[in-house]
Amino acid sequence: MDITTVIGIIGGISLIGVAVIISSGLAGLKLFWSFSSVLITMGGTFAATMVNYSFHQLVEVFAIAGKVIKQKDENPLGIIDTIVRLTKKARTQSMLAIEQDVKEISNSFLRHGFSLILANVEIEIIRTELETEITFLQERHKIGQEIFVTMGTFSPAFGMLGTIMGLIMMLAKLEDQSVIASGMAVALLTTLYGAMAANLFFLPVAGKLKRKNDDEVLIKEIIIEGIISIKKGDIPSIIESKLKAYLPPKTRVRNIISK
Amino acid sequence: MDITTVIGIIGGISLIGVAVIISSGLAGLKLFWSFSSVLITMGGTFAATMVNYSFHQLVEVFAIAGKVIKQKDENPLGIIDTIVRLTKKARTQSMLAIEQDVKEISNSFLRHGFSLILANVEIEIIRTELETEITFLQERHKIGQEIFVTMGTFSPAFGMLGTIMGLIMMLAKLEDQSVIASGMAVALLTTLYGAMAANLFFLPVAGKLKRKNDDEVLIKEIIIEGIISIKKGDIPSIIESKLKAYLPPKTRVRNIISK
Amino acid sequence: MDITTVIGIIGGISLIGVAVIISSGLAGLKLFWSFSSVLITMGGTFAATMVNYSFHQLVEVFAIAGKVIKQKDENPLGIIDTIVRLTKKARTQSMLAIEQDVKEISNSFLRHGFSLILANVEIEIIRTELETEITFLQERHKIGQEIFVTMGTFSPAFGMLGTIMGLIMMLAKLEDQSVIASGMAVALLTTLYGAMAANLFFLPVAGKLKRKNDDEVLIKEIIIEGIISIKKGDIPSIIESKLKAYLPPKTRVRNIISK
């Protein structure tokens, strides 16, 4: 579970709420809710995004976002650890000896890689199969980011659009003072909703998806390098140094082999 | 028929209408129509786009947009299926045996590719002819997108321009209170029209054209690969695995050969 | 004469004028003229552009723009037609036989190409000379576009600047009601002028220059290919098919050879 995403979004909204309470008391919070404003801002954003992409992509993107945010950050050192440990075991005992360990690997991409080795698949086919999976993963994540950025662009636009609509309605009933307030409320609330949705949700989540994608791709590249190395018959210490070259110098300290 | 485009545009406008009715009742809707505002916003946008492009391109782009949006999403698996099925038939029976099947293929690009094989055209000429068609298709689609993006940029600009004109007219007749309202109405309606046209129509349709172009080009590339493969004499199972490499892993499940 | 450019600009201004007349009657048009506003918006735009480029480039760009817009769109099929026709004549009769025809070619670039062949210049020198001309043509056109885009960026900025100046003058004389109106008029008119100049003239003309440049370069590339082909001694039907490959499939219908 990516806790900073949740803390960031809830924390951001809370801070804004606290600022309102400091200025206007608890009653001030009631001013900031309007159903028709939500309708214009969010409805317009989703409608425009649905025209831009397909409904299928829109549903999938929320699934991806949900999964990615729930997903724990995998530790690359743990992955390297597993690869080196199993390689040593396979060399000292036999390939068959690690079959049970492979089944217990939690990372499904690594498990799939080892199962290809156990099935004695050719090296070029292993590489192609695993790299294709990365390619399509990146493609899916890229569309995910794109959709969030698109929604982060449309939501302030529809917020502004709602504000103009509110002003027009207000101007048409200038004689009725009580309507002015309500008209202006709709007007400004849509801009507020649009700006909050874009700046506290859509754009930062798009950024997080990019970071998570980079992390996941790095780990998958380490795994491919490791699997290919094992298949080639490299000795464990060579594999370890090859894989650790993917990591920043400071995080390489733990010497896995010597354990 | 690309149903999400239509749902998105109509849905977006409806949601905004509902929000107006919630705030101001059905009578509120009347406030949002002004012929001279449409004239300034849409007329200005089309005039500027006509200067930018040629009249011919402007007409063609709406034809492309209409066709592309009406067009059903083709299923790449169906195309691969057809290619593999006909190849098997041609191998077990003869090239002549599939002549009738070729005539019945619904995808015109695939039909054209098979007809080139049947006419015994050389492999390099087939490739050049089919790839040239993709190049010019992409060129046409790219201009289409560009024009929609251009209109999505000009329409808010002319909306703003109309608003300033409305304000000038209003300021000139400051003594006449009834004119203020009408002046402001023109003023703000143009901005509203410009923003709605850009955010619910021009920009999302430009995005959809890009996606449709990507889908169509992918399918046409699969077809070229398949036609070239057949011409080279590859066996059906090789052709199938070559073509399926273009698809994301999950959608490859259906095993065509085994049918 | 590129009629759509003229129609677009005049049509756009007319539409806006009609919208003003619909809202405020013919007298409304008088509100939209102010000499000092023109001075600030256009003068500032030209001054800033003159700092950015040289005076020489500024003058030349209007010459280019004028010429390009006046220029008729050349039909690439006509060019190919001429090349193929003259090649056939030269083959059936002799090189000398086409000397008179060459003098009558209206396209100066094609005429120059043929005259290089008649003068028996070496193939590499022909290519270099003609390609150098395209390079410098593109360079000139690119600067032309750049200048128009620059002016399209400066003109709204100076419009805004004029509006702020008008507001400052208005605020300074708050007691005098009659001055408020005139101050606001200057203020908003400059923004209007800046927006109209940018969106109805500078930016669309920059776009048109780009399109015209692309068309002209395509035709010149066809001519170079043709001239080189003739010099190499290719037969007319080969030349025709080589040159037609530059055109979108649909426009290739006319079979020149068979005429």
Add this chain to the structure above:
Amino acid sequence: MDITTVIGIIGGISLIGVAVIISSGLAGLKLFWSFSSVLITMGGTFAATMVNYSFHQLVEVFAIAGKVIKQKDENPLGIIDTIVRLTKKARTQSMLAIEQDVKEISNSFLRHGFSLILANVEIEIIRTELETEITFLQERHKIGQEIFVTMGTFSPAFGMLGTIMGLIMMLAKLEDQSVIASGMAVALLTTLYGAMAANLFFLPVAGKLKRKNDDEVLIKEIIIEGIISIKKGDIPSIIESKLKAYLPPKTRVRNIISK
């Protein structure tokens, strides 16, 4: 200590303060403080940045920024001087003779390079190890810049958001004149805070980080070139001219060898 960064930030704030005092006297300064405005602008910015990146990266970026700004600009001529001097000593005396000098080198990257030579590590391993360090350094700095640019984008957005919230609260209590002022104060202060944070801190510091990174990478590249050159056995005058080619012509004047 990078003194211009501190002077720039403190100087910028002071100038603005002086301008306020000139206009409104010392009492004017009190108008510009509001705790709830700081909460909305800075809190929102940090919350959104925390969603976008991980908490870990956010903490690290301030460490990097602090270190980079405190860091003295290293003089590349001094580095070249040290490299050439030690090479000469090693050649005239022996590798062992410089062991003590190496320990006293203040630049840790250069010290590490020399220690690899003393440890007789192979040339390719030296190059890989040192270049990997540059790669990860640039990666860290790039994320640092990105985060500052992101905060420079979010802070005006949250400033604007706070202003809209302030306007909504003010409009809701229109009858109470005293609240108007306080509401507007919150409203405009958030925009002010957002703009100041972005333009006097986040964006210029992002720019400075880029410049510092370029300087540091240049020096590290000179060091790598020098260490590799020594390892290859180049004579001191060749090493000096190789390394000085990295510097602009004017700064090369000091002839190190002749000292």
Add this chain to the structure above:
Amino acid sequence: MDITTVIGIIGGISLIGVAVIISSGLAGLKLFWSFSSVLITMGGTFAATMVNYSFHQLVEVFAIAGKVIKQKDENPLGIIDTIVRLTKKARTQSMLAIEQDVKEISNSFLRHGFSLILANVEIEIIRTELETEITFLQERHKIGQEIFVTMGTFSPAFGMLGTIMGLIMMLAKLEDQSVIASGMAVALLTTLYGAMAANLFFLPVAGKLKRKNDDEVLIKEIIIEGIISIKKGDIPSIIESKLKAYLPPKTRVRNIISK
């Protein structure tokens, strides 16, 4: 002396002044001066730029800008003329014969090139030395442009910031009518100063620096080509045609050799 830069800047400011006088008389000009507004806009811009770059770079950039603007546009034909003339003299008489002419060449880069030939330096060293100088020249000019663009971005931002500060001060003293005017004056003057500085100075000068750099680099490339050609022993007519290929066709008319 680049006269258009000076005319552009002074002319732009004059035009705006004339427009003010037309609207409000000579007294109107007094409204547009405020020391504290200059302090906020310009002070803030320089402070932020100083954080972004180093103080040293900031000083140097104004030196570069001054020198570049004062510099006369060099005529490339004159340079080619000199190169060809001296080459002919050296061939007909001797290398020594041109020693005096070389000393009298006004372009220091060309003089340096010839002196390298006279000193009998090897061809590769000549090329490296001259090209290195171009590289560092472009680097210096690029930073120059960057700084001007940065200031052109910061100055409207600080203008806006000053306007908000002015509004806050005005709102705090709502009861005092005389303060409203002065507060608003500060407010809007800063935006005006920021916009004028950006659009009449920083951004156009950045553009001019780019153009001047392109011109200077072209001339220096022609010189390098010429010097290398002479060193290789090419005959004058070949050198002339090589160098003229760098110029647009129309400007090549003058036939230097035939003089």
